[in-house]
Amino acid sequence: MRRVVVTGIGVLSPLGYGHKANWEALVKGQSGLSKIRSFDPTDYVSQVAGHVPVGREIGQFNPDEILSPKEQRHVDPFILYGMAAGQQAVQDLNWLPETEEEKNRFGVYFGSGVGGLMGIINSGKSVETVGPRRLTPFAIPSILINLIGGHLSIKYGLQGPNIACATACATGSHAIGEAARLIRDDRADIMLAGSSEAAICPVGIAGFSQMRALSNHFNETPQKASRPWDKERDGFVMAEGAGAVVLEEYEHAKKRGAKIYGELVGYGLTADAYHFTAPGGTGAKRAILQALKEADITPDQVDYINAHGTSTPMGDLVEFKAVKEIFDGTNVAMSSTKSMTGHMLGAAGSAEAVYTLLAMQNNVLPPTINLDNPEEETAGFNLVPHKAQEKQVTYALSNSFGFGGTNATLLFKKVLNET
Amino acid sequence: MSENIAERVKKIIVEHLGVEADKVQDNANFIDDLGADSLDTVELVMAFEEEFGCSIPDDAAEKIRTVKDVIDYIQKQV
Structure with a gap:
């Protein structure tokens, strides 16, 4: 079977621009959350x-490094973020296709949860106030989810498969898992995969808030607001960002002496078939079990889990229960980096895949901050409270669950130097 | 007056296409010389309509290829 490894990574999040800035903040247990700055809340x-x-x-996002000011006006911020993460991952890959055959075997799989929400709203206002003849011709192409992949393919001449997925907060993990399958199926040798989100706007915040999904007891102490598994948690904190990985067929990577962050050895995908927003059923557990089965490993071999862990009262415990049923009695540690980044929605899965790979590479587990009073039922389980921990990580797993009751789990393995 | 129109047209082109002012010569072609695509030209036409308070119908807009085409068209309108 064709093996799939990660040979490039990119991320931008509330913790910063680039994997170095993100990792530094994660290891220090720094929060990237603040009062809403983009409008008066x-x-x-x-x-x-x-x-x-x-x-x-350094560590800040400069849009001019990605697109010219003219081009920036033609894309919604979620496309700009996606292109930024994609550009980082391609630069990190340090290899570009040159021949037609190489270009044809390099594809893109990039998604978003909600896509161009801000652009849709602005276009709606424009049509209502100045009329349909004054609507920008970029109204449609600036908001389409698959245009991240479209722009990245044009920028780098990537002529292979070009697809998007939109599975809400599971988007990033699905994009990576599905892209890897295209390599396994021999449709491509390299895939740029990831996801992006930029939905911090009045409708985004009010919309999730009306579902009672967002934290609201920590408006004056934003850095305390995301607190997975803590008794005082009261909802997630909406964040924006993007993550990307370059997936490469193992022999292809080996032949060119690429640096390898890890191998994607397992991928699980299931549905709860329970409720369109509330988590329930057996979906999370089955996704994890599928990933373990594909990798042909037992639960005690997993060293670290990067949880979905959004800091909602219900979701955190549903995930914990699924994890406990599988991993009880093992030495696995689980943390939620969303305690520091907030919830990047569709971007979360790919950004957290990057974090999981960095945890594996550095043998350091990023912490769950603000875990002051853990729920009783989590007692005895290492949720990496407050401070990062050193631990040898060979297998690491990352969970993502989305509205619609869709679940995705990625399982990575450290690749030891075999030469 | 005509110089004023030409200046205003050129300013809009520089702003919308992000090109250097000295490239915006009278005979410059929007697509071949100024790097515009079909959507850029639609946006430009909207900007000219707004600036000069005139209407440029689609069949007239299709005939506009160069900077001079725009200036000539608007001079006839205003």
């Missing part, structure tokens, strides 16, 4: 969010 129940830091300093 005074009338909103939830007033906290995770914004991508924009600027020209």
Whole structure:
């Protein structure tokens, strides 16, 4: 069977631009959350969010490095973020296709949860106020989810499969898992895979807030607002960002002496078939078991789980229960990096895949911050509270669950130097 | 007056296409010389309509290829 390894990574999040800035913050247990800055949140129940830091300093996102000011006007921010993560991953790959055959065997699989929400709203306002003849011709192409992949393919000449998925907060994990299958099926040798989200806007915040999904008791202490498995948690904190990996067929990577972050050895995907927003059923557990089965390993071989762990009262415990049923009695540790990043929705899965790979590479587990009073039923389970922990990581797993009751689990393995 | 129109047209082109002002010569072709695509030209036409308070119908817009075409068209309108 064709093996699939990760040979490039990219991420931007509330913790910063690039995997170095993100990893530094994660290991220190730094929160990237703040009061909402992109609009006046005074009338909103939830007033906290995770914004991508924009600027020209190292670790800050400078949009001009991705697109010219003219091009930036033609894409919704979620496309800009996706392109930024994709560009980082391609630069990290340090290899570009040159021949037609190489270009034809390099594809893109990039998704988003909600896509161009801000662009849709602005276009709606424009049509209502100045009329249909004044609507920008970029109204449609600026908001389409698959245009991240479209733009990245044009930028780098990637002529292989070009697809998007939209599975809400599971998007990033599905994109990576499905892209890997295309390599296994011999449709491509390399896939740029990831996801992106930029939905911190009045409708985004009010919409999730009306579902009672967002935290609202920590408006004056935003960095305390995301607290997975803590008794005082009261919802997730909406964040924005993007993550990307380059997946490569193992022999292809080996032949060119590529640096390898890890091998994708397992992928699980299931549905709860229970409720369209509330988690339930056996979907999470079955997704994890599928990933373990594909990798042909037992639960005690897994060293680290990067949880979905969004900090919602119900979701955190449903995931914990699924994990406990499989891993009880093992030495596995589980943390939620969303305690620091907030919930990047569709971008979460791919950003967290990057974090999981970095945990494996560095043998360091990023912490779950704000875990001051853990739920009783989590007692005895290592949720990596407050501070990062050193641990040898050979197998690491990352969970993502989305509205619609869709679940995805990725399982990575460290690749030891075999030369 | 005509110089004023030409200046205003060129300013809009520089702003919308993000090109250097000295490239926006009278005979410059939007697509071949100024890097515009079909959507850019639609956006440009909208910007000209707004700036000069005129209407440029689609069949007239299709005939506009160069900077001079725009200036000539608008001079006839206003």
